[in-house]
Amino acid sequence: MSRLGGAYLAFDGHDAGNTSASKKGESLEDTIRSLECYADATVLRHPTEGSVEQVVANATKPILNAGDGVGEHPTQALLDLFTICDQLDIELNEPVEELVVVLLGDLKHGRTVHSLAKLLVRSMADGTMLCKKLILRYCSPESLQMPKDVQEYVADFPNVRQESLSDLNEATT
Numbered sequence: 001m002s003r004l005g006g007a008y009l010a011f012d013g014h015d016a017g018n019t020s021a022s023k024k025g026e027s028l029e030d031t032i033r034s035l036e037c038y039a040d041a042t043v044l045r046h047p048t049e050g051s052v053e054q055v056v057a058n059a060t061k062p063i064l065n066a067g068d069g070v071g072e073h074p075t076q077a078l079l080d081l082f083t084i085c086d087q088l089d090i091e092l093n094e095p096v097e098e099l100v101v102v103l104l105g106d107l108k109h110g111r112t113v114h115s116l117a118k119l120l121v122r123s124m125a126d127g128t129m130l131c132k133k134l135i136l137r138y139c140s141p142e143s144l145q146m147p148k149d150v151q152e153y154v155a156d157f158p159n160v161r162q163e164s165l166s167d168l169n170e171a172t173t
Contacts, residue, residue, distance in 0.1 A: 002020045005059050005080070007033065008043075009038060009039060010160070011031075011035065011117065011148070028046070028051060028054065028055055029054065029055060029058045031129065032044070032055050032058070032059055032063070033058070033059075033060075036059065036060055036061045039061070040061060040062075041061055041062040041063070041064060042055075042059070042061065042062070042063050042064070043061055043064045043066050044064065044065060044066060044068075045066035045067045045068075046067075046068050046069070047068075047069055048068060048069050049069030049070055049071035050068060050069075050071060051068045051069070052065040052068050052072070054072075056067050067111055068104065068111070069108045069111070070108075070110075070111050070113045071111055071114065072114055073111040073112045073114075073115050074115045074119065075120070076112045076115065076116075077112060077115035077116040077119040077163050080116050080119075081116070081119055081120070081130075084099075084101070084130075085130070088128060090131075091127055092123075092130065093129055094129075095129040095130060095132050096130075096131045096132070097131070097132055097133065098131060098132065098133045098134075098135065099118075099130060099131035099133070099134050099135070100135040100137065101120060101135070101136055101137070101141065102135070102137045102139055102171045102172060103116065103117065103136065103137065103138050104139045104140070104168070104171070105139075105140060105144070106140065106144045107138055107140045107144055107145055107146040107147075108140070108143070108144045108145060108146070108147060109144070113146070114146075114147070114150050117146070117153075117154055118150065118152055118153055118154070120134060120136065121134065121153075121154050121157040121160050122157075123160075124157060124159060124160070125157055132157050132159060133161075134159065134160045134161070134162075135160075135161045135162075135163065136154060136160065136161070137163045137165060137171045138162065138163065138164045138165065139165045139166065139167070139168055139171035140152075140166065141166060142166065145164060146162075146164070
């Protein structure tokens with residue numbers, strides 16, 4: 001932000017925060033409305049899943065989702081997508097035939113992988129075309145599998161196959 005000529009206000013406003021507003025029970029929406037008087041946009045990182053959607057409904061200025069609990073982390077997903085394109089020399093709008101992406105580890109609580117899976121399929125649907133066919137391989141222990149709501153979201157997109165595996169060797173072949 002500073003390198004772009006802007007300034008920021010650091011604010012710890014969740015329940016364990018050090019502000020008098022949070023100690024008095026001020027809602028997150030009220031806090032954001034107050035901050036909007038001082039800022040042109042809000043970058044919100046909050047420990048509660050769904051907090052961004054809650055705030056966006058009442059915000060009058062842009063809200064950038066920097067992560068919410070175990071829900072989403074779209075800013076990291078953008079960096080991951082950039083890295084994938086950069087490392088594989090993929091140009092947007094010049095799709096590769098097939099792309100296999102292995103998402104590995106704690107997929108149940110890993111908000112970055114939730115956001116990345118959604119961003120990858122959206123990149124195929126919105127005209128930017130990353131690839132013609134996408135294979136998402138979810139590799140994790142059974143207890144830490146990708147949440148059903150993310151899998152259902154991904155399933156709504158054409159030309160995408162999802163695979164759930166527990167063996168890393170199998171996932172990477």
